[in-house]
Amino acid sequence: MWIIDNYGLEYYGEYLEEAKYWAYLFFLTYAALIFPYRNKQVAFKVLQLSFVLRSCLLFLIFIMAVNSYPRAFFLTSYRWNLIDIGNTQVLYLAFTVLFLLSSKRIFLLEAIHIGLLVFLSARGERAENMFTLVYYMVFVVNKIKQKNIIFIWASLILLFLGVSGEIIRAEDKEMTFAFFGERLIRSLFFQSTCTDVVHVYLSSMYYYKHIGFNFHPLINEVMSFIPLSPWGGAGGSYNFTEILRKTINNPGGGLFFTEGIVLLGPFGGWIYSLMFGLLIRSFYIYSPKYGIWAILGVLIIILPIRVLWYGFVYIPSTFVITYFLYLFFNYIKRFKYTYERKTS
Structure with a gap:
């Protein structure tokens, strides 16, 4: 709690109650979307490799x-x-x-x-x-x-x-x-990471109140689909944590809806919660049928902490590279099968 008590409160102290209730709404939106699937088993389209x-x-x-x-x-x-x-x-x-x-x-x-x-x-x-x-x-x-x-x-x-x-x-x-x-x-009782991401979220509330909207994170999101792009990813200059750091210093990261608040205030945070919930629902539905959704589903399962810490920008470049490799391995399989048929 050090970074909040000794550094952050002077900025966003008056917005703590409001930020708490907005966070409740964001999490409830996400939970409501995935709740119908709580007992549903998910399966993935298997990649058959030798x-x-x-x-x-x-x-x-x-x-x-x-x-x-x-x-x-x-x-x-x-x-x-x-x-x-x-x-x-x-x-x-x-x-x-x-x-x-x-x-x-x-x-x-x-x-x-x-x-x-x-x-x-x-x-x-x-x-x-x-x-x-x-x-x-x-x-x-x-x-x-x-x-x-x-x-x-x-x-x-x-x-x-x-x-x-x-x-x-x-x-x-x-x-x-x-x-x-x-x-x-x-x-077992104290995790510093939790405090850090809450600090970034609260900083976004201060930013929205005092500075307004900033659409640069959208550039960061788009450029994150290009691997190794200097404008994409968590370290890009247009990343929401970098934008917030210019106003209130932070260790990086932020709850997954924080970026939405930088973009459009609490409405943007709600949109991000809605998007994330719909994304989870979609991979339950489509992962058994389509390789592209299977890749996305596995990424969501193994990267929840990264999504929580960095937001959505951690997924795009990994997804793009994984999908191209997925197509490459499928091509190798088909080439091998075609070659074996021609030579038999």
Whole structure:
């Protein structure tokens, strides 16, 4: 709560009550749209790949993981990009989505992938890796007979990884067993990320009240569909967090409807909640039939924290690259099938 109590309140203190009720409306709008699907099982159009192609995918996942998270592999003191060749985390996510769409059971390749995910989560790279483990729990482990016991143990492990991973990442240089235990207990009740995103949301209310609307985030959204565009993504100069930072400093991120408030005030926040709810409904309906919706559905499942933290801009570039790779692998399959028929 430090950033709110000691820094933010002087700006948006008088709008706290109003912001609270607007947030209730936004979350209720989203919840109302997805509530009818709460008991509906979702399935995805499976990407049929050979063992060799899936092995290649897993190898690429590992290579991208090493480059994207070098500190997790004890290679550097900094967190991102061992070799600065652009945002390879997008490729890591793209290969991960394709691998998940081609997974039906826990076999050797899946076991290796799960091991990599657990390792990365334990080393502090939790967001997409932990929710990829959640994907395995829901869509793969769910097919095992003793799934209830596995779910309980897996949930406990995920909770431990989620809490301990943040401590390890933040306190890597001065870790002792006693200190780790103390921070572990504390982290069960306090998560700094929650405070940060609320601060950004409250800052957007101040911005709307005192400065007005800003349509630059729309440019950011459009340019986010172009991989590596300097105007797209969470770090783009037109991103809503960068715009808000010019008025009230923030650590980045923001609740998914915050961008809408920068665009059109509370009405924009409601529109974003509506859009996100409709997006979730759509992937329930269309993911079993269409590969493009299956990709979007998997991305939503493994990136909820990123969407919460950065808004929608985290999805477009990953989606575009994943879809082109999806088409590429389908082309390889068809080419191989055609070639085999011609030579047989």
